Amino acid sequence: xxxxxxxxxxxxxxxxxxxxxxxxxxxxxxxxxxxxxxGTIGTVPPADLAAFDAxxxxxxxxxxxxxxxxxxxxxAVTTEHASGTIVPTLAATxxxxxxxxxxxxxxxxxxxxxxxxxxxxxxxxxxxxxxxHGLAVRxxxxxxxxxxxxxxxxxxxxxxVGLGLGALLRQHAAAIATLFAVVFLAYGAARALETWSxxxxxxxxxxxxxxxxxxxxxxxxxxxxxxxxxxxxxALYLTLALSLGWFRARRD
Amino acid sequence: xxxxxxxxxxVDAVTFDVRPGRVTGFLGPNGAxxxxxxRMLLGLTTPTxxxxxxxxxxxxxxxxxxxxxxxxxxxxxVHGGRTAHAHLRWLAAxxxxxxxxxxxxxxxxxxxxxxxRRVRGFSLGMRQRLGIAAALLGDPPVLILDEPVNGLDxxxxxxxxxxxxxxAAEGRTLLVSSHLxxxxxxVADHLLxxxxxxxxxxxxxxxxxxxxxxxxxxxxAVTAESTQYRAKQGGVR
Numbered sequence: 408x409x410x411x412x413x414x415x416x417x418x419x420x421x422x423x424x425x426x427x428x429x430x431x432x433x434x435x436x437x438x439x440x441x442x443x444x445x446g447t448i449g450t451v452p453p454a455d456l457a458a459f460d461a462x463x464x465x466x467x468x469x470x471x472x473x474x475x476x477x478x479x480x481x482x483a484v485t486t487e488h489a490s491g492t493i494v495p496t497l498a499a500t501x502x503x504x505x506x507x508x509x510x511x512x513x514x515x516x517x518x519x520x521x522x523x524x525x526x527x528x529x530x531x532x533x534x535x536x537x538x539x540h541g542l543a544v545r546x547x548x549x550x551x552x553x554x555x556x557x558x559x560x561x562x563x564x565x566x567x568v569g570l571g572l573g574a575l576l577r578q579h580a581a582a583i584a585t586l587f588a589v590v591f592l593a594y595g596a597a598r599a600l601e602t603w604s605x606x607x608x609x610x611x612x613x614x615x616x617x618x619x620x621x622x623x624x625x626x627x628x629x630x631x632x633x634x635x636x637x638x639x640x641x642a643l644y645l646t647l648a649l650s651l652g653w654f655r656a657r658r659d
Numbered sequence: 660x661x662x663x664x665x666x667x668x669x670v671d672a673v674t675f676d677v678r679p680g681r682v683t684g685f686l687g688p689n690g691a692x693x694x695x696x697x698r699m700l701l702g703l704t705t706p707t708x709x710x711x712x713x714x715x716x717x718x719x720x721x722x723x724x725x726x727x728x729x730x731x732x733x734x735x736x737v738h739g740g741r742t743a744h745a746h747l748r749w750l751a752a753x754x755x756x757x758x759x760x761x762x763x764x765x766x767x768x769x770x771x772x773x774x775x776r777r778v779r780g781f782s783l784g785m786r787q788r789l790g791i792a793a794a795l796l797g798d799p800p801v802l803i804l805d806e807p808v809n810g811l812d813x814x815x816x817x818x819x820x821x822x823x824x825x826x827a828a829e830g831r832t833l834l835v836s837s838h839l840x841x842x843x844x845x846v847a848d849h850l851l852x853x854x855x856x857x858x859x860x861x862x863x864x865x866x867x868x869x870x871x872x873x874x875x876x877x878x879x880a881v882t883a884e885s886t887q888y889r890a891k892q893g894g895v896r
Contacts, residue, residue, distance in 0.1 A: 409755070410722050417753035424745035425738060491736035494703065495793060498730055499753040501702050501719040 414500045414509035421492075422513060427482055432521060435475035435562075442468030443529040447536040461544045462554050462622050465533020469558055472525060473616070476518055476562045477590065480569025481582040483514045484652070488577040507574060507656040511649070514570055515563065522562030526620075530555045550622040557638075558620035564641045565590070568612070571648025575655045589644075605630045615640035660709030662695050669695045671856040672709070677834050679800070682827045684847030685836035688882060692856040693836045697805050700834075701730055713801055725754040729794030731804040734786040739779030743770055743789050746778065747796060756797055764792040769818070783810030791819070801832045808842050820846050844874040852878065854885030 422428050446467035453459050487493040500506040534543040546552050569586050576582040590613050597607035597614075608614055609632040618637035632640055662670040670692040677683045687693050698704040700711050702719035710717065713728055721727055737746050747761040765771050768788040778786065787810050794802055807819055823846045827833050837843055843850065850867055852860035859881045860867055864874060871877035 413755045414753050417749040420745065420749040420752055421738075421741075424742070424749070425740045427740070486738065490738040491733060492738045494732050494736040495750060496753075497703060498701055498732075499725055499750055501721060501724055 410500070410502070411505055411509055411512075414505055415513050417499065418509045418513040422483065422517065425486070427486070428479065431475045431479040431482070435472040435479075435521070435525060438475065439468035439472040439525045439529050440532065442471065443533045444536065447533045450537060450540055450542060452540050452542060456542075458623070459542060460621055460623055461534065461537055461542050462530065462551060462558075463617075463620065464537065465529050466526070466558055466620055468529060469525065469562065469620070473562055473565045473590065474587075476522065476566040477569040477586045478583060479518065480514060480566035480571075481573040481579065481586060483510060483570055484573030485577060485579045485582055489579060503656050504653075507653060511567070511570060515567055518566035519559070519563040522566070523556060523559035525562065526555050526559035530558075544622070548622075554620055554622045558616075561616040561619060561641065564645050565612075565616070568644050568648040571650075571652035574652025575648075577655075601630055609636060610640060610643075612640065612644050615644075660696075660699055660706040660711060662692075662699060662704065663707045669856050670699070670706075673853065673856070673858045674709075675851055675858060675861050677801075677832055678849070679832040680827060680830050681848035682823050682833045682835055682846050684843040684850045685834055685853070686838070686840065686843055686850055686878065687836075687853035687859075688885070689838065691853045691882075691885070693838075693853060694805060696853065697730075697732070697803060697834075697836060700803055701728070701732075703732075723754040723797070725750065725756065725797030725799065727797070727799050728801045728803060729797060729799040730802070731787075731790040731794045731807055733805070734783060734790045734810065737778045737786065737789060740777055742775050742777055743781075743792075744774040746789065747792060750793055750796055754797055760796055760798070764795045767795060767822075768792040784812055784815050787811055788815070791822070799831075802826060802834070804833070804835045806837055807835060808837060808839060816842070840875045840878050852881050854882040857885065859885065 443465050447464050450464065487496055496506055497503070500509070530546075534545070537543040544551050546555065568589065569582070572582040572585050576585065593611055594613055597611050600607045608630045614631050615637040618631055618634060619641065660670060660674075661668065661672050673692070673696060685693055685696075695704060699706045700718065702717070718724060718728060743765070744761060747764065748758070750756075751758060751761055762771075765774050768791050770785065770788055770792060773781070773785065778789065781789065787807065791804070791807060794804065807823075808816055811819060823833060823835060827848070835843075835847065844864065847864060849863050850860060851858065852867075867881070868874050868877045871880060
């Protein structure tokens with residue numbers, strides 16, 4: 408435990424002593440807040456008020472912020488391999504499992520806190536802007552707290568998928584390209600398959616992220632996973648990416 | 660220990676002891692297996708056969724290895740965007756070393772003035788000093804330095820010679836690799852010579868040079884059959 412705590416402390420210093428971390432966090436915050444403002448400020452009250460998703464309207468920027476989170480997760484690992492810092496890292500913490508676990512705990516903790524901060528921050532900002540049109544919802548309204556906290560959780564999951572891919576592939580370009588493929592390209596592929604089956608679409612990470620961040624039930628849309636399945640999707644991606652990364656890290 | 664990659668044997672049944680209180684030089688031509696051997700010492704490469712122990716313990720099982728073995732591997736293994744101070748600070752934290760050690764090793768390696776600068780702007784000599792600072796951080800009884808003279812200016816070369824002698828005089832165990840024979844002649848007490856993956860000599864400088872005009876002559880005699888990249892004609896005896 409002492410070894411893990413010390414290694415985690417070292418990872419904390421490493422994370423905040425390079426500019427890329429600050430840039431990724433700043434990029435995520437600017438995108439999330441900027442698109443939250445543009446997505447809510449000019450809202451015209453819709454004809455069907457019941458169908459209006461006041462939470463989703465505030466989260467327009469999170470779709471883009473997720474990329475910054477994913478890249479942050481990738482870079483947490485690949486930077487070590489690209490810069491050669493992996494050598495002193497393993498010299499200081501020779502147990503591979505402990506070295507990766509410490510990185511996972513620190514990056515995971517930071518992205519979970521930042522993800523929730525962005526989700527709650529943009530929610531509150533968005534509702535303040537929507538309130539002028541009488542469209543705002545409150546955290547206490549049914550399903551709202553769950554949706555907002557899950558949107559933050561989704562950002563954490565994306566960062567961990569990035570970290571897992573980084574640990575598996577060890578190169579910036581390969582890991583970021585794979586992350587983009589998982590998040591964006593898979594969407595088009597799954598759409599193309601919808602003629603035959605909705606299953607690929609229901610298994611998409613981005614669709615799962617959309618569903619858990621919404622208040623309204625999506626039962627009316629067969630191409631999206633149910634709420635329960637969406638959470639299972641997130642758990643699946645998290646487990647799969649981290650297992651693959653763990654497998655590679657333990658092997659040398 | 661031995662290391663095979665696919666069909667080729669890079670390190671072939673090399674066995675040696677390194678004793679405290681003196682500088683043990685580790686010499687060999689390019690591609691002889693020096694770096695692979697050093698990586699195996701630190702558990703960065705797993706030997707195909709054999710094992711390495713420090714006072715009977717394996718590196719990969721150490722909880723605070725920086726307190727036991729200090730290593731300089733490749734000076735290019737530092738993140739360019741980090742300052743020298745931040746690099747040493749995370750290393751210190753990883754092994755629970757007190758913060759004041761960072762200032763102390765920066766002082767001992769002459770890097771105080773540039774401690775707050777990003778490593779990206781460092782010359783090779785400055786990076787080398789930072790690598791040595793990192794090796795000294797845990798005040799370890801054992802030091803393994805791979806090509807520490809690389810990239811140092813004449814003043815730096817002079818500095819590292821006296822540093823190595825001082826560290827040995829403090830009773831530490833030093834294993835210093837180099838391909839610069841003249842440099843080894845000046846600092847080492849004992850020499851290990853490796854060629855084509857085999858240990859060719861494990862002797863004091865006096866024993867090795869006996870019967871030869873210079874250490875260089877002795878080295879060429881020992882490695883005559885194992886040098887892969889020697890020029891066909893002229894140049895070398």
